[in-house]
Amino acid sequence: MTARLDVRPKRNHRDLVSMLEKQAKVLYPPAIALLIFLVIWQVLTSLPGATLPTPIQTVEETWELIINPFFDNGGNDKGLFWQVFNSLQRVALGYTLAAIVGIGLGILIGTSTFMFRALDPIFQVLRTVPPLAWLPISLAAFQQANPSAIFVIFITAIWPIIINTAEGVRQIPQDYNNVARVLRLSRTEYFFKILMPATVPYIFTGLKIGIGLSWLAIVAAEMLIGGVGIGFFIWDAWNSSRISDIIIAIIYVGLVGLLLDWLISQIAKLVVPEEQKQG
Amino acid sequence: MSVFVEVDHVDRIFPMPNGNSYVALRNIELKIRKGEFITLIGHSGCGKSTLLNIVAGLDQPTHGGVILEGRQVKEPGPDRMVVFQNYSLLPWLSVRENISLAVNRVMNKLPQGERRSIVEHHIDMVGLRHAADKRPGQLSGGMKQRVAIARALAIRPKLLLLDEPFGALDALTRGGLQEQLMKICEESHVTCIMVTHDVDEALLLSNRIVMLTNGPEAHIGQIVDVPFPRPRSRMEVVNHPNYYSLRGEIVYFLNQQKRAKQLRAQHATAIARNGLEKVNLELGFIPLTDCAPLVVAKEKGFFQKHGLEEVTLSREPSWKAIAEGVATKRLDAAAMVAGMPLSLTLGMNGKPPTPVITALTLSRNGNAITLSKKLFDQGVRTLADFKAAIAQTPDKVPTLAMVHPSSMHNLMLRYWLAAGGIDPDRDVNLTVIPPPQMVSNLKAGNIDGYCAGEPWNSRAVHEGLGFVIATDLDIWQGHCEKVLGVREDWANQYPQTHLALVKALLEACEYCDDRRNRHEVLDLLCQPEYVGSEAIYTRPGFIDPYDRGDGTAPQMDLHYNQFYVNKTNCPDHVEGLWIMTQMARWGITPFPRNWIEVLDRVRRIDVFGEAARDLGLLDIGRDRHPIYLFDGTIFNPDDPIHYLNDLPIKREVRIEEVSLDTLVGVG
Numbered sequence: 052m053t054a055r056l057d058v059r060p061k062r063n064h065r066d067l068v069s070m071l072e073k074q075a076k077v078l079y080p081p082a083i084a085l086l087i088f089l090v091i092w093q094v095l096t097s098l099p100g101a102t103l104p105t106p107i108q109t110v111e112e113t114w115e116l117i118i119n120p121f122f123d124n125g126g127n128d129k130g131l132f133w134q135v136f137n138s139l140q141r142v143a144l145g146y147t148l149a150a151i152v153g154i155g156l157g158i159l160i161g162t163s164t165f166m167f168r169a170l171d172p173i174f175q176v177l178r179t180v181p182p183l184a185w186l187p188i189s190l191a192a193f194q195q196a197n198p199s200a201i202f203v204i205f206i207t208a209i210w211p212i213i214i215n216t217a218e219g220v221r222q223i224p225q226d227y228n229n230v231a232r233v234l235r236l237s238r239t240e241y242f243f244k245i246l247m248p249a250t251v252p253y254i255f256t257g258l259k260i261g262i263g264l265s266w267l268a269i270v271a272a273e274m275l276i277g278g279v280g281i282g283f284f285i286w287d288a289w290n291s292s293r294i295s296d297i298i299i300a301i302i303y304v305g306l307v308g309l310l311l312d313w314l315i316s317q318i319a320k321l322v323v324p325e326e327q328k329q330g
Numbered sequence: 331m332s333v334f335v336e337v338d339h340v341d342r343i344f345p346m347p348n349g350n351s352y353v354a355l356r357n358i359e360l361k362i363r364k365g366e367f368i369t370l371i372g373h374s375g376c377g378k379s380t381l382l383n384i385v386a387g388l389d390q391p392t393h394g395g396v397i398l399e400g401r402q403v404k405e406p407g408p409d410r411m412v413v414f415q416n417y418s419l420l421p422w423l424s425v426r427e428n429i430s431l432a433v434n435r436v437m438n439k440l441p442q443g444e445r446r447s448i449v450e451h452h453i454d455m456v457g458l459r460h461a462a463d464k465r466p467g468q469l470s471g472g473m474k475q476r477v478a479i480a481r482a483l484a485i486r487p488k489l490l491l492l493d494e495p496f497g498a499l500d501a502l503t504r505g506g507l508q509e510q511l512m513k514i515c516e517e518s519h520v521t522c523i524m525v526t527h528d529v530d531e532a533l534l535l536s537n538r539i540v541m542l543t544n545g546p547e548a549h550i551g552q553i554v555d556v557p558f559p560r561p562r563s564r565m566e567v568v569n570h571p572n573y574y575s576l577r578g579e580i581v582y583f584l585n586q587q588k589r590a591k592q593l594r595a596q597h598a599t600a601i602a603r604n605g606l607e608k609v610n611l612e613l614g615f616i617p618l619t620d621c622a623p624l625v626v627a628k629e630k631g632f633f634q635k636h637g638l639e640e641v642t643l644s645r646e647p648s649w650k651a652i653a654e655g656v657a658t659k660r661l662d663a664a665a666m667v668a669g670m671p672l673s674l675t676l677g678m679n680g681k682p683p684t685p686v687i688t689a690l691t692l693s694r695n696g697n698a699i700t701l702s703k704k705l706f707d708q709g710v711r712t713l714a715d716f717k718a719a720i721a722q723t724p725d726k727v728p729t730l731a732m733v734h735p736s737s738m739h740n741l742m743l744r745y746w747l748a749a750g751g752i753d754p755d756r757d758v759n760l761t762v763i764p765p766p767q768m769v770s771n772l773k774a775g776n777i778d779g780y781c782a783g784e785p786w787n788s789r790a791v792h793e794g795l796g797f798v799i800a801t802d803l804d805i806w807q808g809h810c811e812k813v814l815g816v817r818e819d820w821a822n823q824y825p826q827t828h829l830a831l832v833k834a835l836l837e838a839c840e841y842c843d844d845r846r847n848r849h850e851v852l853d854l855l856c857q858p859e860y861v862g863s864e865a866i867y868t869r870p871g872f873i874d875p876y877d878r879g880d881g882t883a884p885q886m887d888l889h890y891n892q893f894y895v896n897k898t899n900c901p902d903h904v905e906g907l908w909i910m911t912q913m914a915r916w917g918i919t920p921f922p923r924n925w926i927e928v929l930d931r932v933r934r935i936d937v938f939g940e941a942a943r944d945l946g947l948l949d950i951g952r953d954r955h956p957i958y959l960f961d962g963t964i965f966n967p968d969d970p971i972h973y974l975n976d977l978p979i980k981r982e983v984r985i986e987e988v989s990l991d992t993l994v995g996v997g
């Protein structure tokens with residue numbers, strides 16, 4: 052026993068090293084790329100007549116924002132966390148509505164040829180409308196900034212969800228439908244035992260595209276409607292010529308977008324049946 | 331047993347994108363009894379699966395319908411459960427859940443506990459207890475198929491539909507599952523329809539095999555009854571004496587379909603050469619001693635000599651195949667049984683007539699009636715003994731076999747039986763079996779005797795399975811036996827080719843009848859591509875004295891296989907008339923009131939005469955005199971109707987005018 056115990060830690064140690072080596076192989080390239088990027092940025096902005104701050108300048112000027120994302124001085128003067136949190140709230144509401152309505156409509160046009168024929172042309176036209184084009188009309192309709200922003204999120208995220216869900220329903224293998232027909236499954240049974248499990252991967256493809264789009268749209272929408280939110284924070288910083296704040300906010304937006312994408316993927320992993328995962 | 335499922339004149343026509351329509355199935359008519367296992371077999375794209383889907387209700391026929399227990403099938407339902415080709419298990423449900431889904435849905439009237447026990451029972455039945463909680467993705471193909479079968483059987487369907495259920499499995503798994511399916515079907519008495527490509531699988535599992543022709547317009551080409559007793563085991567089935575004959579029949583059908591497909595692709599064009607319209611000929615023959623003229627004409631260069639440079643001899647499995655081959659233009663010509671040109675022209679058993687002619691008789695005599703050793707041991711030596719033996723066992727009707735309804739074997743066997751007071755339709759059971767399968771059927775006890783050509787009688791004698799009670803020398807010495815048959819329209823289209831063919835075969839016949847050549851002919855016949863049997867079975871009668879196997883000394887008869895001597899080859903009309911009276915006597919064809927016209931058209935003395943004169947041979951036939959048969963009856967060729975009326979044992983004779991002019995267009 053003792054001998055074995057002697058051997059084991061050594062082996063573990065060796066394993067750890069090799070694991071780190073492996074990790075390093077994955078981590079080195081992005082780290083180096085980032086470094087080069089920063090260097091180029093530094094060089095370009097150090098040139099005489101440069102209009103943008105250097106990276107070092109950026110960090111120096113925004114140090115307060117970076118180390119303290121949670122401050123709240125009332126009004127719009129809030130830490131980045133609160134800015135992002137407010138934006139996320141809008142996205143959550145708009146996106147959830149889009150998911151519910153989008154999946155429902157998708158299943159409807161996927162299962163009914165009549166509805167597909169009726170609605171598909173309309174959807175095809177509307178989905179090409181840029182998100183911000185919806186903003187004036189929604190402002191006119193809702194008369195308030197916040198619901199309008201939520202509506203823009205909703206209308207932006209819904210199209211890929213509808214289209215992918217409908218595609219998923221139409222892609223249900225004929226064999227499964229034949230099984231349902233032969234067994235004369237009821238509508239509810241068909242929905243839960245066959246339609247949903249078979250369509251879920253497609254739905255999540257739509258949801259993933261939708262979340263990306265809605266995060267894109269929120270920043271743009273908030274710039275126009277004001278109030279607390281990362282979009283307006285950027286716009287406000289531009290108006291007060293705080294270029295470094297803009298840069299740090301952009302980094303925040305990027306990271307949050309990545310996080311949202313990862314979150315949906317994680318949910319998909321939990322929900323999508325094992326055999327249905329798309330390669 | 332009443333009809334359980336009726337497929338009633340089903341057509342399925344698919345509209346094509348270009349506005350045309352594709353007729354996949356045409357006039358499918360099939361009645362299935364309860365508990366039957368039916369297999370649909372055919373080449374890819376013949377519409378087997380379409381037909382199965384129509385029965386399932388997953389597809390709708392364009393015309394006609396499917397009736398299950400008196401009710402028309404309009405939509406799919408669990409009473410017609412399908413085992414799909416790719417299993418169609420739901421991948422997100424475990425084995426148990428997949429089966430439960432079906433059971434819970436279909437048997438929702440049963441209490442939950444009972445449903446659960448049904449599910450568990452069927453999991454055990456297919457031996458998947460250890461995998462009950464696994465999902466289909468974790469199972470092998472064979473296991474998935476077992477789940478699919480369990481799911482189908484668990485809901486107790488009235489009809490189980492299987493679409494190539496074992497197609498994607500390896501041979502070992504397939505074999506195991508076939509036996510399992512067979513056992514389950516037998517236990518639960520479920521009626522099955524299965525689609526398959528696999529002939530052996532079909533033979534193992536089915537009661538009947540329905541063979542579909544190629545699409546478009548696929549229809550039922552042939553239905554084969556599989557008589558093997560149940561319960562079946564693979565080894566027993568394979569060793570059953572009928573196995574290879576049935577298998578051969580199905581494979582023949584499929585090959586024929588394949589050839590038809592190829593033929594459609596590249597229509598066999600006639601190669602004209604040497605002043606002949608067509609030198610590439612396909613001639614059909616059956617492996618028998620009296621196919622000798624064809625073999626000799628080919629091997630000794632008589633075809634070549636007369637300009638027929640590309641003759642292929644096609645060994646056919648049965649006389650039926652010969653008849654079909656000639657009628658469907660697959661074969662240019664064939665050695666036929668003597669009555670076949672007449673029966674095809676008159677329309678046998680209500681089939682549409684195909685005018686077929688003969689200008690050459692290829693052989694005379696050469697047949698015998700063999701009875702089983704068992705009858706010999708009972709003391710049967712003569713026809714009268716046989717009648718007495720039949721009378722002794724009224725509960726058992728002996729089964730006798732012959733080779734084709736219009737063959738001399740059938741007509742002479744019937745004549746012989748009737749002359750002895752045995753009604754060939756009532757006192758015995760007559761069945762059709764191709765000549766090469768007679769011995770194995772006799773050995774298996776499926777038949778008690780048969781009338782066939784050589785070497786199949788000598789073989790039974792040699793193996794001690796039976797004895798020859800009569801040869802045709804005892805019944806009608808010198809009757810015509812095999813003839814050269816071609817379609818009338820073929821002969822009209824290629825008159826010079828036809829003449830050359832007759833000349834080549836006539837010379838070959840002369841060669842065969844020269845006793846000095848007999849050993850050489852024997853060697854040719856015994857080659858595997860021709861008769862392929864041991865020389866020892868072919869020698870008796872052909873070269874050696876004929877042994878009847880009844881203890882009497884073998885007798886030498888120089889006329890047993892007669893190819894040329896005594897004016898063998900002319901297609902005389904008198905014997906043709908006798909054949910027509912006999913076919914009418916037994917209800918095979920109507921008797922034509924215009925028999926002279928029919929004989930002129932079918933038995934072409936003119937072509938024979940021209941061929942014989944060209945060769946400098948005797949161009950006349952035998953003298954036109956009455957025929958004397960062994961029982962003392964005289965057949966007067968001038969009054970066949972009176973003769974027919976005087977016959978004591980006969981079926982209802984139809985005498986009608988057969989209009990040949992309407993037939994001309996048919997070919």
